[in-house]
Amino acid sequence: YSEFKIGIVDNAFNDDYPINYKDISTLIELLIKSNLKAKFILQSKRGFLEKEFNRLNCENYWSGVKGDFSKLNKSDLIISIGWQSAALKAASTFKKPLFFYNKKNLPYENNVFSLDADRNSRIKKYSKKLWLNEKNIIYKLKKTIRYKKELMLLTNDTSNLLSEIGFYQDNFVNYLDHYFKEYL
Numbered sequence: 001y002s003e004f005k006i007g008i009v010d011n012a013f014n015d016d017y018p019i020n021y022k023d024i025s026t027l028i029e030l031l032i033k034s035n036l037k038a039k040f041i042l043q044s045k046r047g048f049l050e051k052e053f054n055r056l057n058c059e060n061y062w063s064g065v066k067g068d069f070s071k072l073n074k075s076d077l078i079i080s081i082g083w084q085s086a087a088l089k090a091a092s093t094f095k096k097p098l099f100f101y102n103k104k105n106l107p108y109e110n111n112v113f114s115l116d117a118d119r120n121s122r123i124k125k126y127s128k129k130l131w132l133n134e135k136n137i138i139y140k141l142k143k144t145i146r147y148k149k150e151l152m153l154l155t156n157d158t159s160n161l162l163s164e165i166g167f168y169q170d171n172f173v174n175y176l177d178h179y180f181k182e183y184l
Contacts, residue, residue, distance in 0.1 A: 004145045007041040007075030009087035023081050023102040026134045028052045034138045043069050092162045097154040099132050106131040126161035
């Protein structure tokens with residue numbers, strides 16, 4: 001039995017209006033109080049995650065260096081506080097399953113992720129499936145940690161989302177090239 005490792009990414013939440021300090025504090029409090037028997041790998045642009053773990057007297061974490069998300073490779077799954085590109089890149093690069101989190105619910109309901117309506121619909125569908133809040137995150141994490149099938153389903157949903165947004169096989173660069181050629 002090896003300890004389950006959860007990577008947490010909070011990069012630049014101050015720059016992202018729907019994500020705030022309450023999202024970090026509720027997540028960390030829930031994780032610590034839940035007794036998940038997990039180790040945490042923190043990737044925090046401004047150090048807020050580590051400060052929150054220290055504030056709650058929890059030393060059950062490793063902290064990554066700003067800008068270097070390579071430690072997330074050791075995680076069994078990644079939690080992105082909000083829609084963080086570093087979490088998406090790490091999930092894609094290291095083939096890790098991904099959950100999104102904020103205190104309430106998906107704050108990007110009206111966002112357009114793709115100008116292709118069908119693709120936009122699929123991205124929103126997967127985002128909703130992967131988006132957790134303070135009411136359901138511990139239940140979903142316990143289920144995912146305990147049951148291999150749940151982890152496989154999460155991995156599949158993550159892979160589908162990443163494929164839709166173009167994070168595989170240099171698709172992201174090709175997608176941006178296409179976007180700029182067609183829409184500028």
